[in-house]
Amino acid sequence: MALEHALLVALREQPASGLELAKRFGRSIGFFWSATHQQIYRVLGRMETDGWVRVETVAQQGRPDKKVYDVTPLGAVALADWLAEPTPDTPLRSDLAVKLRGASFGDRAAVLDVVRGRVVDHHARLDHYRQLMKRDYPDGTSGLAGLELDQYLVLRGGILMEETWIAWLTEYLEAHA
Secondary structure, eight states: OOHHHHHHHHHHHOOEEHHHHHHHHHHTGGGTSOOOHHHHHHHHHHHHHTTSEEEEEEEETTEEEEEEEEEOHHHHHHHHHHHHSOOOOOOOOOHHHHHHHHGGGSOHHHHHHHHHHHHHHHHHHHHHHHHHHHHHOTTTTTTOOHHHHHHHHHHHHHHHHHHHHHHHHHHHHHHTO
């Protein structure tokens, strides 16, 4: 996947400025596809040149004008074409898994400290996802369809992934207690 596709999805959900997109990436899409502010602005420029997005300049009081991006019909076709393409399976590449496997060859206590830190990180992300779930979907999937259902299911997938990481890493820690 290219950053262009993640931006097209975000802009199809809601037109936005580059800064707004960067903030939204930090709160949602960024959990599974990351990009810096600079990357987002550079790609938006390329997408505008390619005709995938249009930009509207919006005057602001006491601040520089802001550029709000929206998907063009050509961009919508590009996104639809990409969505229909088969997605290759991405093999897991985990430095942490290699460290766990090789812990016997080094300082196991240091590896266990790394694992404890990762468990804390995964708990924080899981707590965040659960807060989003409680805030945005207090009734679960009741009445959800289309975009809302897709967003719910991606959030649900994030929760399941974090629960899996926590369970696996906790099992590792307990086995070496």
